[in-house]
Amino acid sequence: MKDLREVYGGYIRKSSEAKEKQALSIASQKEAIQKKFPNIKFVWFEESRSAFEPGNRPIFLDMLNQAIRGELHGIVAWHPDRLSRNEKDAGEITYGLRKGLIKDLKFVSYSFENTPDGIKHLQNALSDSQYYSSKLGVDVKRGLNDKLEMGRMPSQAPVGYLNTKLATRGENKIIDDPDRFSIVRKMWDLMIAGSHSVPEIRDIATKEWGLITLKKKKKGGKPIGYTTAYSIFSNIFYTGHFIYGGRLHQGDHKPMVTMVEFDLVQTRLKEHGS
Secondary structure (H helix, E strand, O other): OOOHHHEEEEEEEOOOOHHHOOOOOHHHHHHHHHHHOOOOEEEEEEEOOOOOOOOOOHHHHHHHHHHHOOOOOEEEEOOHHHHOOOHHHHHHHHHHHHOOOOOOEEEOOOOOOOOHHHHHHHHHHHHHHHHHHHHHHHHHHHHHHHHHHOOOOOOOOOOOEEEOOOOOOOOOOEEEOOOOHHHHHHHHHHHHHOOOOHHHHHHHHHHHOOOEOOOOOOOOOOEOOHHHHHHHHOOHHHHOEEEEOOEEEEOOOOOOOOHHHHHHHHHHHHHOOO
């Protein structure tokens, strides 16, 4: 059996968070590591967790502890930001390396020498990962707040409206859907009149007026369901407002109904136990 001290821990991580979506997939990271270091024997540590907060990655901590105990000769990752995006984990990595607790550390897309100067450069790389992650989080939050102040709901538009896809980042908004806006308004008219139930209005809209959902690559283009019909009549978005983060915001989209009409429909829904 090969000496465990010659075995490296191959750490591959992919987070589902938007801030890290640009990272290579787990399979791609593993392939890149094997191609870069074909003569190294690996024990693989795969994880799909965020590295923005310490203590959030049990598999990473297990690997790090194995390396510190001498059960692994070293650690290999695609880039320093796969190992850490926070100050605490970064400090444990560089401290373990400087004190000789971690025997070796290698990367596919980054190189450094295990010397005082090399470790300093590694600290800078890990610090940059934390800095850019934190800065991006602040920028995203600022951009979201700006969008809310402009009255633009940062989510999928309901039936009767469309999300624009403009080239300029941050300028996307929600507009009325020329193919569905008038049909959904007629659904509201029937509901306001009180002459039809929600299921009946849904059947009229789909079977007589031809209302179908927006066609996308792999879904859509079908009649709306009964659940969707109920959601239309309970969504305050149609009044020109929207709720985000538990707060009511004034939208910049075209209202389909007045607040008086919306309140009347809510009363009708309660009366019918909807």
